[in-house]
Amino acid sequence: MFDNLSEKFADAFKNLQGKGKISESNIEAALKEVRTALLEADVNFKVVKEFINGVKEEALGEKVIKGVNPEEQFIKIVHDKLAEIMGQENQEVDLERPGPVPVLVVGLNGQGKTTFSGKLSLHLKKKKNKNVLLVPADTFRPAAKDQLITLAKSMDMDWFDSDLSMHPKDIAKAGIEAAKAQHKDVVIIDTAGRLHVDDELMGQLKEVKESIADKNPEVLMVADAMTGQEAVNVAKSFHEAMGLTGIVLSKMDSDARGGAALSIRHVTGVPIKYISTGEKMKDLELFHPDRLAGRILDMGDVVSLVEKAEEAIDQNEAENMMKRLEKGQFTVEDFMKQMDMIKGLGSMGSILKMIPGMGGALREMGDLSPAEDEMKRMRVIIDSMTKQERQNYKVIKESRIKRIAAGSGSTVKAVEDFIAKFRQMEKMMGGMMQMMKGGMPGMPGMGGGPGMMGGMPGANPGFRNQPGMGKKPKKKGKKKGPWGGGFF
Numbered sequence: 001m002f003d004n005l006s007e008k009f010a011d012a013f014k015n016l017q018g019k020g021k022i023s024e025s026n027i028e029a030a031l032k033e034v035r036t037a038l039l040e041a042d043v044n045f046k047v048v049k050e051f052i053n054g055v056k057e058e059a060l061g062e063k064v065i066k067g068v069n070p071e072e073q074f075i076k077i078v079h080d081k082l083a084e085i086m087g088q089e090n091q092e093v094d095l096e097r098p099g100p101v102p103v104l105v106v107g108l109n110g111q112g113k114t115t116f117s118g119k120l121s122l123h124l125k126k127k128k129n130k131n132v133l134l135v136p137a138d139t140f141r142p143a144a145k146d147q148l149i150t151l152a153k154s155m156d157m158d159w160f161d162s163d164l165s166m167h168p169k170d171i172a173k174a175g176i177e178a179a180k181a182q183h184k185d186v187v188i189i190d191t192a193g194r195l196h197v198d199d200e201l202m203g204q205l206k207e208v209k210e211s212i213a214d215k216n217p218e219v220l221m222v223a224d225a226m227t228g229q230e231a232v233n234v235a236k237s238f239h240e241a242m243g244l245t246g247i248v249l250s251k252m253d254s255d256a257r258g259g260a261a262l263s264i265r266h267v268t269g270v271p272i273k274y275i276s277t278g279e280k281m282k283d284l285e286l287f288h289p290d291r292l293a294g295r296i297l298d299m300g301d302v303v304s305l306v307e308k309a310e311e312a313i314d315q316n317e318a319e320n321m322m323k324r325l326e327k328g329q330f331t332v333e334d335f336m337k338q339m340d341m342i343k344g345l346g347s348m349g350s351i352l353k354m355i356p357g358m359g360g361a362l363r364e365m366g367d368l369s370p371a372e373d374e375m376k377r378m379r380v381i382i383d384s385m386t387k388q389e390r391q392n393y394k395v396i397k398e399s400r401i402k403r404i405a406a407g408s409g410s411t412v413k414a415v416e417d418f419i420a421k422f423r424q425m426e427k428m429m430g431g432m433m434q435m436m437k438g439g440m441p442g443m444p445g446m447g448g449g450p451g452m453m454g455g456m457p458g459a460n461p462g463f464r465n466q467p468g469m470g471k472k473p474k475k476k477g478k479k480k481g482p483w484g485g486g487f488f
């Protein structure tokens with residue numbers, strides 16, 4: 001996410017390295033580079049201007065000049081200003097009122113409305129314990145109804161069998177009535193898109209909104225983050241025409257430059273409520289401006305990482321594994337489960353970026369795909385093993401090796417290599433467990449929680465005031481096995 005911008009910022013901050021204190025002359029060059037970086041990321045020029053002035057004012061302010069490390073202070077100021085222009089705090093849809101709360105999902109063609117409608121229903125059901133009804137109201141592209149229903153079925157979500165010959169406003173009303181009858185908490189209405197902002201679309205959507213205005217609907221516009229300032233202009237038009245209550249940035253997993261995320265709130269006044277980060281239903285995140293600012297500045301985002309880990313990792317499984325490890329048992333099956341857990345967190349790059357200081361290192365490393373390919377190769381080999389072999393790799397001798405190689409479409413050598421690697425891993429695990437049993441004080445990872453990264457020596461010296469660091473993540477998952485703690 002926003003790799004280019006991160007890199008340019010990192011370069012800009014180098015201007016302040018080794019400087020005694022912040023002064024007008026030494027921040028000049030840094031500010032200039034920050035300005036260029038933002039403009040290149042397609043951030044609205046007015047936003048850039050205000051941002052730069054804001055940073056400059058603060059940096060030259062009295063309380064800062066007394067500080068010790070100008071680079072660190074400057075980054076902190078830039079961080080806070082970035083968060084500020086993006087809206088400071090996360091805002092979700094307002095569900096604290098009598099339901100069913102209608103959520104109208106609008107936006108141009110192909111921006112990700114239908115996908116988001118599905119994602120939001122899953123998020124509200126899983127995280128907020130809400131009962132949701134999905135209502136397809138796209139009468140422009142009839143296949144959209146099937147698309148939404150297929151998603152609904154895949155998640156075991158209730159959906160409304162809309163009559164597409166009706167006007168979308170009547171579908172919306174009928175959907176809300178059905179939701180009421182079914183005692184739903186939320187009703188999500190997926191609408192049609194058009195290629196451009198045009199009078200027909202706006203007229204139709206306005207009618208839909210007006211017809212349910214007494215229900216005080218949330219109106220969320222989905223915008224493709226890749227489209228940069230165009231997304232900002234579209235949001236402006238939609239907001240003027242029908243009044244939005246929130247924006248969803250989609251396709252944040254792609255190489256979006258950041259212009260939309262950094263400008264849209266400031267230009268329209270409408271908060272970004274969610275970000276969509278992939279094609280799967282689980283790929284939805286709440287929009288936290290401070291955390292995103294942290295990610296942009298390579299400060300990592302430990303809080304989100306821990307939250308993701310808590311979701312992806314089965315605590316019971318982790319505890320069982322821990323118990324077996326304590327007894328010195330580590331099997332191929334355990335290894336396979338670990339790989340699956342990590343996969344559940346996202347791509348390797350996206351995970352590493354959340355660790356403070358890793359963003360820069362990642363850029364130097366370049367492509368991570370060889371490591372990911374290696375994991376995939378190991379996975380197919382494991383898939384060709386029998387349960388017995390996974391529980392005790394020592395039974396894997398010549399004929400079994402041949403069978404596994406043939407079954408996985410790899411070579412005998414690849415299978416032998418895997419076994420050799422696994423033997424090494426087994427040894428390492430054994431060694432680690434010995435150390436832990438010996439009660440090594442301060443062993444990173446055994447405490448769990450965000451503090452785990454604090455134990456990483458040299459990960460990012462200097463960032464003591466890491467935003468989010470030290471904040472407690474959500475309640476669950478107090479007891480952590482090795483996978484909940486400093487696994488990375």
Ligand SMILES: Nc1nc2c(ncn2[C@@H]2O[C@H](COP(=O)(O)OP(=O)(O)OP(=O)(O)O)[C@@H](O)[C@H]2O)c(=O)[nH]1
Pocket residue numbers: 107108109110111112113114115116138141144191192193194250251252253254276277278279283
């Ligand atoms: N990579 C990625 N793809 C996405 C994301 N959200 C949606 N897509 C893809 O974008 C395409 C369009 O998504 P839809 O949800 O159908 O978009 P829409 O706005 O409903 O489109 P219309 O109904 O035709 O206006 C699909 O192929 C989705 O899988 C995302 O966050 N990341």
Ligand SMILES: [Mg+2]
Pocket residue numbers: 113114115138144190191192193
């Ligand atoms: Mg759609």
